[in-house]
Every structure is written in C-alpha cells, then in structure tokens.
Amino acid sequence: MTAQQQLIFQDSSVLQDFMLSALLDDSPLTPTADFAAWFASRADAHPFQVSRVPFAELTGWRFDPTTGNLGHESGRFFTIGGLDVRTDRTWISHWRQPIIVQPEIGVLGILAKKFDGILHFLMQAKMEPGNVNTVQLSPTVQATRSNYMGVHKGAEIRYLEHFAPGRHSRVLVDALQSEQGAWFLHKRNRNMVVETDEDVMVEKDFCWLTLGQIRGLLRIEHLVNMDARTVLSCIPVAVSAGSHSAQGKSAASGEFPLSVLRSAQGEGGARHSISEVLSWLTELRARRELIAERIPLTEVRHGGWQRSATAISHESGRYFEVVAVDVQAGSREIASWRQPLVAPRETGLLALIARTVDGTLHILVQARADAGSLNGAEIAPTVHCQPANYRDVPPEHRPHFLDYVEEAEPHTIRYDVMQSEEGGRFLHAVNRYLVIEAGEDFPLDVPEEYCWVTVYQLTSLLAHSNYLNVELRSLLACTQSIW
C-alpha cells in the first residue's frame, strides 16, 4: 500500500481483492462463453410491452389542479414539477423547464462474495420500461426509498437485507452520488458494494461475475445499465505494479501502457495536486451563479413549454419531452403499471479527451453545473451535450472541444460505444460514449472551467459525494474496460 492508495481505502486487502477480480475475465460460476445465452434466456423469460399512452390514461397519476405538477396519487415515487433557472452564462442565461423531483435517496447496491478467494459480483438481468432493448445488466439491488419502505405494495426486493443496517457484510464502497442534473432536481442515490460471507441463494435473474468479466461487458452497447456503471465507477481501477507481483500475475502489467499505470497509481505524476484540483472546483462553484427555483409546472409555459394530450415538450423541438407509458411486464416488483418518463429528443455525446503529460496519462474534465445540481458545479466529461441542440448556435457558444471530438481521427479513438441512461425514469435516453487519446500536440492550456487530472485523482474523489457527475462516473466505468 502506498500512501496514495490509503486515500481511498484504509484496508489494503480491499484493493487487492478488487484487483484480483479485475484480472480474471472468466469464472467457473458463470463462464464467459455462456453469458450471452444466459442473458438472452432471461430476456426471453420476461415478455413485456411498453407503449405510450395519453396523460388522461395515466392511471394512478394526476396533474395537481393548482400547480399543474404531475404526481402519483400516493404522494410517493416522483413528481414532475417546474424549475426556473438563472445563471451568469452568456448564452441562454435564464430558462424554465420541467424537472423530476424525487427528494429521497435510493440504494444502488452490488453484492459481492468470494469464491475460491476471488470476489464475484451478483448482477441482475433487469427490465426497465425506458430501455431501448428491454433487459440490461443491473446492480443486485436498485431500490428507491419508496421501494424499500414498501410503498410499491409489490414483492419485496431481493437481497435488500444485505444493504440494510445490522447487515453482516463488509462495506467496500458507500457514497451518495448525484444523478442527471439536467433532468433531476438534487437527485442522489447511495452507491454501495458490500461483501458477504453468508450463503447466497442465486435467483433466476441473477449471476455471479468477476470484475474482469463485467469490464469486458462494458464494451458491448446497451448491456451494462447506468445504475451498474455508476456503482462500478466507484471501484478503484486498482492497477499497481506492486500488487501485480504480489498476485503472481505480472503478465497483466504488460497489458497497460506505462502512462496509464502512472495515472492510476497515485499523485506522483499529476499536473496538479489534489488540493489544487479541489481549489479549482471550489473556485468555479463559488464564482459561477446558478439560481434554480421550483415553480409550478404550469409556469414552464412561459419558457416555451407546451402540454398536449400526450407530451409536455418545448416549442423549439429541442431538449426533452415528458410522456406517459403503459408497462406490461413480468420481472419487476409488480406486474404492470403506468408512469411518466422523460424522453430526450436527441442522442447525447459524452466524451473524454485524454493525453499523456510528462509520462502520465491525464484526462481533461470540466466543472459543469446543471439546472438540478445540488452542490453547484460537478466534475464532468470533456464534452457533455446533445450536439443537435447546438446545430445553429454561433461558434463562440458551442461547447469547447465538441468539434475536435466529432472530427477525431479514428486511430485516436479508444472507446466508442452507445450506452443507455436510467430506464426507470428516461425513455430511450441514449448517449454516445467516446474516449479519445489525443497526441502530445494537444494543447495543455485549456479554458478556466477545464482541468487536466489523473485517473487516480478522479477515483480518490469518488469516496465522497457530488464531485463527479453521473455522466463522468459512467464514462469512467467504461474506461475501465480499456485501460
């Protein structure tokens, strides 16, 4: 254990356990060769149908007669309200929008257990109504507070007891992390990995996978869902020469370029110290103005939003719509239901630019505050936008590095996969995840809201809440499949 690794975990054995599991891309419990067939069988086992319905047929939900807010009759789950946002930006500094309000903290939990000394993670084939492809690979537990307090009145959540107080498990990861600030107001979920040594009955929709297997699956589009990706991102990359030799797996060190090893190992080669990175973020959180105030949903009409029988949408045809769906399904806590979903109008782009600086790989990140951000700016990918929204925007107001990323030369592209955002709240929300390794001719001088950081620095911040936004966490999880 180096001093730097202790920043993340006191217990060196946790890091070693993660690393050993990451080195193995196959397992006798769920052989990699059998995974695709197993996963297809689970999808086939759950026939279901999602169809748009008019708001008038959204059973159980209603528009509040005074505010126009769309909520559930029980007062639980979530509400679609309105938000008025004022910023000090030069381009669109004041706007109104619908926003998902869900002032409670859910649990995204992955259960881990050692088999023959190797940590395995219990993953779930789970259907969500907004998924483009029916079933995706999900955490062991994905529970809203309403879920675990029993508001659903459906079946109880499997394996939830391992994440509850009084559990007999070792907590490996535990932090509140934010979700999509453009669509959610102040939403956070608790990201957990807990290890049990009890016997675990494996239900039909679940399977044990090593970290190496899961990281392999991250190369496949729309397979590992967003909830799984955010939890996985909190697991340190855990690449360390010393640990390799300790495990007798020195072959692995040959797989990683030295600059990546250096980036993941500690503070040594970082362009800025972690104190400087935090001070950069604090500066932008303090100086940049973002004043978001709840307003009744009826009031978003003054911001160009219109409500029809089937959607709340913006007159420009941009951003997103609020719609209603009917779900007939077999693998959820209850068999069928209706709910609103937020449907983005266009595919998004989440891109990281990386380059080696003085022998250490660095990642270019930005400090970005979305309308629903709880703490002001969070650390976000180099490019984070829906490019279609900027088609006819003057060049000086287009996001930095968007053109560079869209025109990247093929040989610099390390990762280019379409992934889905959370299918429980978003309908067909798809982002292109892109990682580009620029050459050393890429300029190191960047605008003040951007900063070069190492993989290690980002990972160390994930022990705390609200530093990395969900899009960056999700993208970081994907980079674990390549580096």
Added chain:
Amino acid sequence: MTAQQQLIFQDSSVLQDFMLSALLDDSPLTPTADFAAWFASRADAHPFQVSRVPFAELTGWRFDPTTGNLGHESGRFFTIGGLDVRTDRTWISHWRQPIIVQPEIGVLGILAKKFDGILHFLMQAKMEPGNVNTVQLSPTVQATRSNYMGVHKGAEIRYLEHFAPGRHSRVLVDALQSEQGAWFLHKRNRNMVVETDEDVMVEKDFCWLTLGQIRGLLRIEHLVNMDARTVLSCIPVAVSAGSHSAQGKSAASGEFPLSVLRSAQGEGGARHSISEVLSWLTELRARRELIAERIPLTEVRHGGWQRSATAISHESGRYFEVVAVDVQAGSREIASWRQPLVAPRETGLLALIARTVDGTLHILVQARADAGSLNGAEIAPTVHCQPANYRDVPPEHRPHFLDYVEEAEPHTIRYDVMQSEEGGRFLHAVNRYLVIEAGEDFPLDVPEEYCWVTVYQLTSLLAHSNYLNVELRSLLACTQSIW
C-alpha cells in the same frame, strides 16, 4: 509526513508552517501584551449604534405583495422566505418556519504571510450589527458575492484581490462549508487561507497574529467571530511528535496528554476507520427523511408564526424572531444601513463530550439534519440545541446527553465560553460552547445517530464540503485553544 497527514495536504511544508505558528503565542508584529489595548482602540474608533425599527421603516426592503417574502429592492443580499419541513422524526415531524435564503457563495478568507519564517494571519477588528459587543476579531475578508460583485456600491473590500482568480498566492485552505441550517437555506461560504509573499499594507483595523496567539484569544468570550472560527477550524491541529523535534520545540509535546496527541495524529488508534465513519454518515443521510420545500413567507402563519409591526415570531415564544434594525456605523463598506436580522429567543448550547478510548482521545458526534441543510445530515456536536425549547418536553424526546452535559462535574469541563454566531445575519445569537472530558466509565455504546471519532478524522474531513456543520467546526476551533 506520515501517510495519514497526506490525506489533508500533499505539501508537508504547509503542515509544518501551521504547526510552527501554533507553537508561538507571541509575536513582535503584534505583541500579545499589546493586543487588548489595540483591540479596544479599534472598537473605540468605530462609534456605531444599532436599534430596532418597525418593518415599515426598513428602507430599501419590502414584503413581496404576493408571497410576503421580505427582500431587498435590488433583488440582491438575502430574502426571508418560508420553508415547509417534513421529517421521519417522532417528535415534531412536520413544521413551517421563516428561513434566510441567500443562494450565493461568499468568501471567508484569512490572508497569511511569513515573517522571519513564521506564518502570521491578518485578522480584522470588524463591527457587525448583530454582535452583542460591537466589534469582534474577524477574517481578513468577509465578502458576500453581492459584496465582491459590487452591489453594495460602497467602498471596495480590502485585500479581496488575494482571494480572487489570478492571485499570486499559495492556497493553504479552500473548501465550501455550510452555515446554520436551522436559519439558512442551503447556505455555504468558501473558507480560505491563502499565503502571499508580496508586501502587504496593514490597514488600521488589521493586525498580524500567529496561530498560537489566535488560539489563545479563543479562550475569551465573544472575541473571535464565527466567520474566523470556521476558517480556523479548517487548519489542521498539526500536533505531531516528529514535527516537534524537527522544530526543536519538544517542550510543547509535554503540554499535550498522550491521548490527545494520538487523536490528532492519524488513524492508528481510531475506534472506527474513516471509511466506517463515512458509511455511518451515508447510512443516516440515506435513511432519514428530511423534505424541505420553499413556501411563501405568508404561509408560515399556518405553522404558528405571526407578523407584527416589528417582528415575525412564533406563538409559542420559542425558536427565533425576524426583526429589523437600523445601523449607524463607520467600519463597514458603507456607513449606515437598515436590514432584517434573525434573533434567537434563547441562548444555545453546543457541547462536545470527549473520552479516551484505548489510549486515544475520541469525540462523540452526531449526524444531524437541520431544515436548511443542503446535503441532509452533517456531523454535529454531541449536544446542539436551545435547551429552553425542551423545558417541558417529555424525557424521551429531549436531546441525548443534554442532561449529562448540563450536570457535568466541574473537574471534567475543559472549555466553557460564550461565543457569538454571525453578526451580519443574527441578532445577539449566543451559544455556550462546552467541552467535557468524560471518564472511561462513560458508555461507549451510543444511539445509532452518534459516533466516536478522533480529532484527526474530523480534521481530514474538513478538506471537503458539508461534512461538519458550522457549530461543530466552530467548537473544534475552540478546542484548538485547549489541546
């Protein structure tokens, strides 16, 4: 530098600089013997008068005709709005209250500079209208965003340039920290200590003090203001045997009981690892419900609040009042003004219980969410309340450890001083600050919302936002004067 110290700062020289300054309780720049006379002269130089006025005479401010919110005509500074709060507590689970809304981040900054190798801190004798005793010792800079963006239209803020982007200074401390969650909605300020090596012109109301001198002044009631205390709390205690010998000041190690040294030095003797402490806090943030929604100020009347010509107050005579004052002063950015203030009805009690566990001093803290907390529960003192509010409350709903603390035996009391909260927003807000060192017969088993932590663990969390509430930070600064 041990591995643990690197948790706080990469740069070991920063810790050594703080420690050396803390060891010196006198300085040729401002001799300790001369301080009281200098301070009295500054108070005398600033004749001022604060008097209550009716709301009708609150020039520049008005109650909004629709919402009843009390705000400034410019739309800047702060607003008094309403808040509706629902919790899962068993005692008073739903209430309404007025709340100060100020959605901007100010700067609380202390400028530091080395003289003959010793760090000195530029402190200010500053008047605030709500202070019980006119002038208190304040940070170099205490600026709201309105201040530094020039809304005051008054004199510019002295020394602010050292805390602005492009400064040529070394940032020693820089973190956003919360303020009183019972009275402020989501308020945070940026706590900074920056070191300059430029020449600094010392204005009349300012003086250079060592950390040792300032810590000595923390034993005097109502002298070091809250804004100074919160910034000071972010400076590590920096007690380390190794560093003592490095400085040739080994005598100092004799001043500290071994258990305190151990508590301040690192993770070694801690009852819970820092991961466990964070997981404990995360658990309580996730499980406990606190749903606070902005409402118009007029709507707090349904919660028992009444507005008279001179005050908004609760029918029970408890909690606080919103009042208006006229200020005639000479040492502020502008010479006279009127403003609302929040005036607590009773003196508060902020108490820490400490005890030695296995040779290491531990502090008992609680996870506590106030109405205006941004992130849910923060870590708070063992006891944090206005005792008068609980006079006729059934024993099972009285705060834990309140009776123990109020009946503490004199020989266990290590610190017992009255201190003021922020005089710019609060009128005569006074708390009794109490530190009790309990014997080893004090029970280690505590209710689930309490946890035993070391001084080191608390200090290491101060590099991040929103872990320690302002009352605990303020109390921690005071403990630096005794340990």
